[in-house]
Amino acid sequence: MAELGPPALGRIAVTLAGLSAKLAPEFGDHGDYLIFEHGTPPGGGSRGACIEHAHLHMLPTETLMFDQLTSALDWQPISEFKNLASFRRAGYAYLGIKGSHYVYPKPDIGSQWIRRQVCAALGRDDWDWALTESGLDLRTTLEGARRAFSGGRPSLAHLSRLLGA
Secondary structure: OHHHOHHHHHHHHHHHHHHHHHHHHHHHHHOOOEEEEEOOOOOOOOOOOOOOOOOOEEEOOHHHHHHHHHHHOOOEEEOOHHHHHHHOOOOOEEEEEOOEEEEEOOOOOOOOHHHHHHHHHHOOOOOOOOOOOOHHHHHHHHHHHHHHOOOOOOOHHHHHHHHOO
């Protein structure tokens, strides 16, 4: 994600705010969204990032997770999401929570770190996506997202415009 640079990250930050507002009526009863991203370590590889592509996790568990997540690692605050670009040459984890932005500049937190943290807080042991049969959870989430967006869904053309490509 950091490789995109400040202009694209700035546009993504605006889009994330819009997504949060649109999803709030469906999923807002769980609190506001925390945003998490695990950058790929220098030289590639998967020391912690199980999927090597830019993606963000938006979880409606901000209030529940704030204390646990912010105390779990030695986070460095950054003033804006677009400042994540300064970590483009390093492995990192990004956390956006309660209007603040944090970076943990080490790629050694392990695979599926955010899932493990959230599942522990919820008293669940099904953090490993590869071993979990969560079809019902996925269907419920997709149905809620469909309602939130009134049947529309982002297209590749929308993503290209967002990134300025």
